[in-house]
Amino acid sequence: MKKILSLLFIIASITTAFAQQFKVEDIKKHITFLASDDLEGRGTGSLGEIKAANYLADQFRIIGLKPAGTDKSFFQPFQVTYSVDGYAHQVTGRNVVGFLDNGAAKTIIVGGHYDHLGKGYQSGSLSPDSKNKIHNGADDNASGTTGVIELAKYFAGNSKVEKHNFLFMAFSGEELGLLGSKYFTDSPTVPLTSISAMVNMDMIGRLDEAKGLIISGWGTSPVWGKIIPEQAAKQNIRYTVDSSGVGASDHTSFYLKNIPVVQFFTGSHGDYHKTSDDTDKINLAGEAKILTLIAGVLEKTDQETTEPEFFSAGNPHSGQTTSNFKVTLGVMPDYSYSGKGLKIDGVSKARPAEAAGIQAGDVILKLAGKDIATIYDYMEILGEHEKGQTVEAEFLRGKDKKTVKITF
């Protein structure tokens, strides 16, 4: 009896140890710090963002990563210009970069942006009267930043030497147009030719068991379809996939350099880009499961006998990223929508779409006389217009088809 009991005890401890690989307390600690009012929403180049960068560098150092930024530091600074009410502001953004050196020829990147909207002066807030209000960005993207720290801790502490090195990166300037990842891929501190794949996390804190994950970049390498289904099944996580390597986050910058990418996202929500994106709404246990899934994906990718093959996957606006457009409608597309047209998840105050009466839930079918089948058609149309131009938009609201004029 005693023997059976102790055996049961051993089995129970092994199961618990595995289940608690990614601890809810650790996830909570990082998100609580990064999304605290003290960091004032981590606006690019702000004092709050510097505090977040220092915290990340400290974590990387404790974990035992090598500094892989500029001048043997964990930081890769870059200049950013953005406009507030028509006045140009110049600031310095900082990517935070740490290297887990396994003495390998090839490296896998694990990344996520740590900047957010600050106090609402830079564009992007969907809160009414957003100025001078802290946008904590707990889901966007303290959750993904936490993933970078915890995966670094996992791989540095697992007493295994993988076949690849790992580069852990927290990007700045993402909310201003993927600026940090773009800067890195143009001025890499590790040769891009040595990069096997890039795994991105942007908003992984709101897992809803019924909806599951949205996994993008699926079509950029056959390796994802081979590996991910089993890892997701192990964690009992549902998912939908988006084939394209071009999307609204930093994996895009790596995809555009012909690197296989995959990005994890728990989906948009009513607090997206609002002052209410706070820590108390994070599904901590859900994030722990997602990190276990991603750790599994990284381990399996590492163990493949060949390097992940790169596929070009649905990139009709060749080489452009969203930051290159001269005009925008001021809408948040619903990236999980797979029907025809562009489904709107949110509308920014006082921007062209709102001024034209477009609302969340509407599906834009035509813009400037051109059909929109997917989000890429929309991006292509945006690329063809200038500020001040007026075009016609046809959209569905419920079952009603409506037409409005939109001025960019």
Ligand SMILES: [Zn+2]
């Ligand atoms: Zn984000």
